Amino acid sequence: RQERKPRVLTYGPSAIGKTTFAAGAPNPFIIDADKGSHKLDVQRVVPENWDEARAWMTAVEKDEVKCDTLVLDSVTELEAMSYAALFGGEAIDSWNKGFGRGDTRAIQEWREVLAQLERIWMKGKAIVVVAHTVVKRFEDPLLPSGYDRFEIAARKQLAQLLTQWMDYVLFCREDVTPLGKDAKNKAVTTGVRYVHTRRCPSYDAKARGTTQFPDRIP
16 A cells, blocks of 8 residues: 555536635645636646646646645646647647547647656645536447536547546536426526535546545535
C-alpha cells in the first residue's frame, strides 16, 4: 500500500461550485483558463494560450511555484486552447486530410500533459481537474434503445483518458425532484448540491480503492 495524494476530476454544469470545491484543496495553485476563480482567495494564473498553460505546468513541476495542489480549470477550455495551438484555424476532424489524424495528434499532446501531471503527482502534490458537462445520447449494446446521459465536455478519447487516470471522478449537480402527474416533464430543485461518486447510467463517477466512500456527498 502506498500513500499518495488524490487525483481528482470534478465535472458538472456551470456555476454548480466546481471551482470553489477545487479551491478548498490544500494550498492550491489554479491554472484558470476559465477565468472563474477571481472571487476566491487563491494562487492563480490566467493563461492566454496553450503554450502559456504548459509553461505554468512546467513551473509547478520544477517547484518554481510553491503549492500542494495543482488545479486545471477547466479541461474543457484548455482542450480548446490546445486545439488552437495544434491545428490553427483548421477543424480537428479535417486536419491533415482527416481520417482521425487530428484526434491522434491531440491525444499525443494530452498524453504528454498526463505524463507531466503524473510526475507532479509523484512529487507529492494533489491534482484536481475541473470540467464542464454536456448531455449526449448513449447507445447501450445490451439494451434495445439508447438513453441520454451526462458526459464530460471534451472529445471522447480525451475524456476517457482523463477518467482512467484519476482516482476520483466526481459528478456535481443540484438535487432535482420531478413534479407530480399534473406537471408532466417538469421538475424543481431543492437547492441542495451533491457530489456523486458512483457510476450509474446517467453519468460517470468513481472512487478508486475504497468501498467506504459514500455514494453522494452534500
